[in-house]
Amino acid sequence: MIRFNPDAAGEKLLRRLAGGTSRRGILSRLGAALVAAPVFPLLPVSRAEAAKPDRSPEAKTAFARSAQTKDDTKCDYWRYCAIDGSLCTCCGGGIHTCPAGSEPSPVSWVGSCINPDDGKAYMIAYRDCCGKPTCGQCGCDNIDRETQLYLPQLNNNIIWCFGTSSMEYHCSTAMMIGAA
Amino acid sequence: MIRFNPDAAGEKLLRRLAGGTSRRGILSRLGAALVAAPVFPLLPVSRAEAAKPDRSPEAKTAFARSAQTKDDTKCDYWRYCAIDGSLCTCCGGGIHTCPAGSEPSPVSWVGSCINPDDGKAYMIAYRDCCGKPTCGQCGCDNIDRETQLYLPQLNNNIIWCFGTSSMEYHCSTAMMIGAA
């Protein structure tokens, strides 16, 4: 089983996109990041690595301070720190399950959210479910560390229905990738 | 100039649709009425004929009692007694003018409305303007003598965009036909 290395990917990778100095290097990495994102959700993370200390600043956002871990049909559920759209959990789907008749996008945007139960940051992939009209239930727009179009994997306005048979937006899931 | 005969068409014609006894006759007349409607708006009416006494019951509806004749961008403007939709007067059009880029439907539903200034009933053709997205301004749904689908020219739910290049509904006009 491949293990997810949060120092090589995840938050640090995303930070590096903005903080590096070699332009060519950054460009090629950014290109890779765009397409590598869909692979993230499939890599388990070991407890040892996930157990690293809380890495601010996002630990202290207003969202993180009031987030809960009990009800994933509410906007303040901890994984939804950067979600925008209808929660699939309110639409007949689940936290990582698209409602019947819709199709999960193979690519996604991501967020780095704090689980209040252990105080640790996890990387979350927001996969849109596509191919049906907007669900309309439980509309949320949380924006912890959400950025603009030039950093698209951290932007929550884009309709992430690439690679699906229809680009109609139905709802959004919040899949655990691993520790961030 | 052809003169409009309110005894041969208009309200009486519509009443006759429901009140006749010869089934075949009614059927053929109804078929004709459906397609004859668009011709109504083009026939002027003489004052003599329009000056007939107020013919109830519609004279006394709640709408008729509170209708006004000054502002055709309000739902209570007298001609709007059976309109459903956005008023074209609020959308860049006029009482009988479609907003730029939209197209008047050649057929329409009709209403019989009282002008409070003279207390008389007039027949109004509600022509939809078609081919653009819904205007969204000044939504009204007035229902004096509005009926159901089997009397379609008196039903205001149908999208009356027949014979236009697009059936997208934009807004509704209220054209004077003549005395009812």
Place this chain on the structure above:
Amino acid sequence: MTRLSMVARVALFATAAVAFVAPVMAENVIAEAEEASVSTMEAPKANWFYVRGGWGSAGSSIFDAGTGKMVGMVSTSRDSDLAIDPDGKFYYVAETMWSKVNRGTRMDFVSVYDSKSLKLITEIPTPGRLIVGGFTTNFVLSDDGKTAYDYNFDPASSVNIIDMAKRKFVRAIELPGCASLIVNPGVGFSALCADGTLATVAVKGATQEITRSAEFFDAAADPIYSNVAYDRKKKMAVLLSYTGQVRTVAMGAAPVVSAPFSIQEAGGMRAADVKPLDIAWYPGGMQPSALHRPSGTLWVLMHKGEYWSHKEGAEEIWGLDLAAKKLIKRIPVKGHPRNIEITQDDAAMIMVNGMENNATIIDSKTGEVKHEIENAGGGLISVVEPK
């Protein structure tokens, strides 16, 4: 661009491949990456409401009457009509599309969805249909689910017959002056007509015979709501007029229309009439009544007002025992709802909704509000009819 697209495609394959890897449950792996999946629906259930969104909406949300939760959505494009296969295997959507959304080539068809996967199975092209929202009687299925009748208006009236077993359009029958289709088992269908009659179309292979009842209502003075309820088991339709006159129709080759009775008189009040100025309780809304078939109770959205207020939202829901012709319940209701439906099980749960897109689920036995659902949709409500 080419290079990146290739990488993207590789990534897609990677996703598919890893999906077959078994999850690792070992204690030292806590934050296991999750897999994307797609849920499956149950077959249509008696306690589900199918709620159309507001004007222009493209979906019908399904809510469970017990939990008040959304369980799925059927794609119902703007001004389309939904019908539920009596066997529960399919959803049928009669719809109209243009090749460029609001322009281009018009296409009319019935889309067939698998009721469990909600995947589109096929489309059955038809010659056209009436484009209107808010009516239940433009697209109806025969009791056995094998034939669909799809009303067309262009602006001449006709009915398209569709063979749902063979999934193909059969032929159109002209029907000037009539609309509001009621299935007529073993015969074909019936329809309300502008001359105050009920037309019955006996479909016989490639021909049909159209007969008319005697005139029994005044389509201009006291119209019958187009949204007629039909009871498959009793082969009975229930008609409600603007003033609150209620009639039942025993369907058949020569349907028998009962004498009317007044919903107000059934409640001990004087009957309402067609004269404005008089104040009375009137039915109102787009979908103003719902028939609970097992108990033979008609639930009607009622409001105080004058005549010609037939679309007005409700202040009360009235429960009418059709056999006894007695008003058995009055339930006050908030939000001026314009649509009502009731589940066809013993729970008999009512849903109402209105212009604000919110829905309320009410226990018809107690009048108790069970669920209030924001943004549920403001359009037509459908339920599964008992076969």
Place this chain on the structure above:
Amino acid sequence: MTRLSMVARVALFATAAVAFVAPVMAENVIAEAEEASVSTMEAPKANWFYVRGGWGSAGSSIFDAGTGKMVGMVSTSRDSDLAIDPDGKFYYVAETMWSKVNRGTRMDFVSVYDSKSLKLITEIPTPGRLIVGGFTTNFVLSDDGKTAYDYNFDPASSVNIIDMAKRKFVRAIELPGCASLIVNPGVGFSALCADGTLATVAVKGATQEITRSAEFFDAAADPIYSNVAYDRKKKMAVLLSYTGQVRTVAMGAAPVVSAPFSIQEAGGMRAADVKPLDIAWYPGGMQPSALHRPSGTLWVLMHKGEYWSHKEGAEEIWGLDLAAKKLIKRIPVKGHPRNIEITQDDAAMIMVNGMENNATIIDSKTGEVKHEIENAGGGLISVVEPK
């Protein structure tokens, strides 16, 4: 059905024929039947606001800032982008459609509308575009209106170059890691990049040269809003970051980015920073700032809060003199608007709108609310830019 259709066609001809009959004004004819007509627009005016409907909307309503009245609508299908021809002759809409509304074949093109008749003139096919709502910098026109740059993301970044004079797609340029296009007169275009630089694409016939500025912002820690304002006359762009850092950019082959200054410091407060917990005034919204080009004033939607609240609706509108780096006005505002734009005339009328689809027109000089428009639309606002 055939017979009736024929009659219908005859009726249409009748309509057209009688339209030529002169109106009779004689005293004895009072209730003359009216003729249907279609209005014509004026060319795009400096005091018009083009307001996109909410999510999923298919139209942009045009409101006159003086009267607050709607004067027309441009068809802008879901998630399309609107651009106004600098010569005022055309509206351009970059859009994406499917052949069956939500399924079928994808088509991307730029629709060209005559600005006076609002009739569709032609469609210019393109290879694709980013489907997203709420951004001004995905579809931009060169100052002379002859070239359009249309951002694509699939999910690799590129820019489609479209010759608007010849009305054809020219070619696509790959631009990984950058978006938010700014036209760069005589050069091509520039774009903000994830590495904190500004990329400049010098388009030279069939080739291009892409250069980068030095890094000047942190795209993850303090992003610059994608909705960058650009001043054609001054050939200057204005950049606003989440914390309220303001920079101007002198466009050119090697754009010059000014040193940033803090909008809060310009108002005598301490600068806001990226640490949560601290409370400060922050910019917020989808379209959080509007540039009044004639006066060099930036109007910004501001709210009190913590960092990472960059989409939050406004409590105040701040007017910032860019040259003096001084806050010159604070206007309290209701309804938590998320979009702002300002007319480019001396009247300098502000429009704001928000989630409730209502718009407010405010006199920027007095802060007075001039018009409140219900259901105006909750999306992006556009104005005519001075040529």
